Amino acid sequence: MKHKHTRPRRPQTNGKVERFNRTLMKEWAYARAYSSESAREASYEAFLHEYNHHRTHTAIGGLVPSARVHNLTGKYT
Incomplete structure (x- = not known):
């Protein structure tokens, strides 16, 4: 196992995070x-x-993201 780092602001490797950060801003x-x-x-x-x-x-x-997650607080069924 080898620890790898991704370069900052690199859409090819961390595009979802970059897009969420842009949405937040x-x-x-x-x-x-x-x-x-x-x-x-x-x-x-x-x-x-x-x-x-x-x-x-x-x-x-x-869909909304909460519909995709099945273990939200209070949603155990």
């Missing part, structure tokens, strides 16, 4: 002016809930 972190960093932090949880439970993703056939 565009739709959450810099989408509007926040009065403080704590106000920005407070909005993060709501953004993630919207992203994971209500926003459809074309890469997974129009």
Whole structure:
């Protein structure tokens, strides 16, 4: 086993993470002016809930990510 590092900002090897980071910057972190960093932090949880439970993703056939995960808190069946 050998530990390998990927180069930063390299879509061929870490494209999903790069795309999520770009989405965070565009739709959450810099989408509007926040009065403080704590106000920005407070909005993060709501953004993630919207992203994971209500926003459809074309890469997974129009589903929401929470529909693809079967072991969410409170969802054990």
